[in-house]
Structure formats: structure tokens, C-alpha cells
Amino acid sequence: MLAGDYFDLLVQASHDAGVSVRKRAIRSLWDCCSCPGFSRATEAVVVVLQRALDPEESMRSLVTKFCGDMWFLEGSSFAGLADTPSPSSPNSSTRTAEIRARELADVALKAYDAGGRAIHVPLGSDYPLVVILKEVLGTGSSSSGGSARELSAVRAGAAEVAQALLTVVLQQQVKRGRRDWGPLGLQGLG
Numbered sequence: 001m002l003a004g005d006y007f008d009l010l011v012q013a014s015h016d017a018g019v020s021v022r023k024r025a026i027r028s029l030w031d032c033c034s035c036p037g038f039s040r041a042t043e044a045v046v047v048v049l050q051r052a053l054d055p056e057e058s059m060r061s062l063v064t065k066f067c068g069d070m071w072f073l074e075g076s077s078f079a080g081l082a083d084t085p086s087p088s089s090p091n092s093s094t095r096t097a098e099i100r101a102r103e104l105a106d107v108a109l110k111a112y113d114a115g116g117r118a119i120h121v122p123l124g125s126d127y128p129l130v131v132i133l134k135e136v137l138g139t140g141s142s143s144s145g146g147s148a149r150e151l152s153a154v155r156a157g158a159a160e161v162a163q164a165l166l167t168v169v170l171q172q173q174v175k176r177g178r179r180d181w182g183p184l185g186l187q188g189l190g
Contacts, residue, residue, distance in 0.1 A: 007032065007040055011047050019056045026051055026059070030066050033081055041081040045070070045107045046114060052128040052135075060135070068136035071104045072157035081106070097160035101168070104161060 010032070013025035029044045038044075051063045070078045080095050081103050108129055112119055123130050137158055138151045 004038065004040065007044070010044075014047055014051060019059060022051065022054065022056075022059055023062060026062060026066075033070075034078060042103075042106050042110050045081065045103075046111045049107065049111060049128045049132060052131045053126070064132055064135040067132045068154055071100050071161060072136060072154045074100070074157060074160070097157070097164040098168075100157075101161045101164035105165065 007029075010025045010029050013021055014029065016022050016025065026048055029048055032038050033041045033044050033048075035041075045067075048063055048066060051059055052067075054060050054063070066078075070081075074095060074097070078095075080099060111129055119127070125131070125134075136154060138155070
């Protein structure tokens with residue numbers, strides 16, 4: 001697959017000194033994310049996500065738009081990460097909150113793993129994923145984004161994804177028979 005052949009080159013180009021080169025590389029990596037059979041889609045999103053701290057505002061805006069559409073807009077044109085397994089559904093073009101939550105979790109885990117010992121939980125406000133989430137949800141430093149209607153749609157999608165993530169966490173805890181859920185502060189709810 002051509003995307004796989006040039007993946008490492010695109011990753012290098014995403015760190016280029018030239019803004020136009022970085023933008024083209026990020027757009028190309030983004031296109032790779034939804035290519036059927038592309039095995040490094042989640043890794044590509046992690047590379048895109050790292051540009052959330054780019055010194056160029058237009059680059060940060062591009063990354064924010066890509067990630068916001070992917071995770072929080074059910075009706076977006078983004079087809080989904082090619083390497084994230086999803087349950088078969090009658091309408092494969094619909095990316096449910098559960099699918100979007102799984103993709104967000106996969107990217108977060110891959111980014112966390114890539115950071116090694118440099119990442120501490122809870123994540124700091126300058127961590128790329130946190131920066132993106134704040135910008136997408138309209139609470140970041142440069143959140144002037146779209147219209148109130150667009151922001152409302154994104155926030156509704158974010159609430160759905162958060163609910164899906166929480167549901168999975170709670171189901172896993174119940175499956176394991178745990179009653180003390182530590183930092184979640186949910187003792188005794190099982």
C-alpha cells in the first residue's frame with residue numbers, strides 16, 4: 001500500500017520547518033487514516049495530534065478541526081480509523097458514539113505509550129490531547145472556532161462520547177466485581 005510506503009516520510013515532513021510542508025504532510029497523514037487496510041491509522045492520528053502545539057495558528061486550527069470532526073461529529077465525512085476494529089452494523093457509514101469513543105481511547109493510549117516516562121497522569125494542560133479537547137470544546141486559549149450552532153453540535157457529540165467511555169469503564173469494573181473504584185471516587189456503585 002502506497003500510504004504505508006511513504007508513512008515515515010510523511011511523519012518526518014510533519015516536523016519540517018516550512019508551514020506549507022507541515023500542512024501538506026498532516027493532510028496526507030489524515031487521508032491515510034481512513035484508507036481501508038491502512039494498519040498505521042491510529043499512529044497517523046497521534047502524529048497529527050502532536051501538531052496541536054505547533055507555533056503556527058493555521059496548523060493548530062487544522063489539527064483541531066480534523067480531531068473535532070473525527071471524535072465528536074457523528075455525521076462528519078470522516079469514515080473512521082481503518083485500523084480500529086468496529087462492530088459490524090447495518091449502516092457502516094454511521095459512526096456511533098461508541099465507535100468514536102473507542103477511536104479516541106485508542107489514540108489516547110497510543111499517545112500515552114509513545115510518551116513513555118515523560119507523561120504523567122493526570123495529563124497537564126499543555127499535553128496535545130488536552131489542548132485539542134479544550135480547543136474543540138471551545139474552552140481553549142484560541143477558541144474562536146465556528147458558530148454557536150457548530151459548537152453546540154460538537155459539545156453534544158462530546159457528551160455522547162464521554163457517556164460511551166464512562167459506560168465502558170463502569171461495565172468493565174462491574175465485570176471484574178470491583179466495588180472500590182479508586183480515583184473515580186465511585187465506591188460502592190457496583
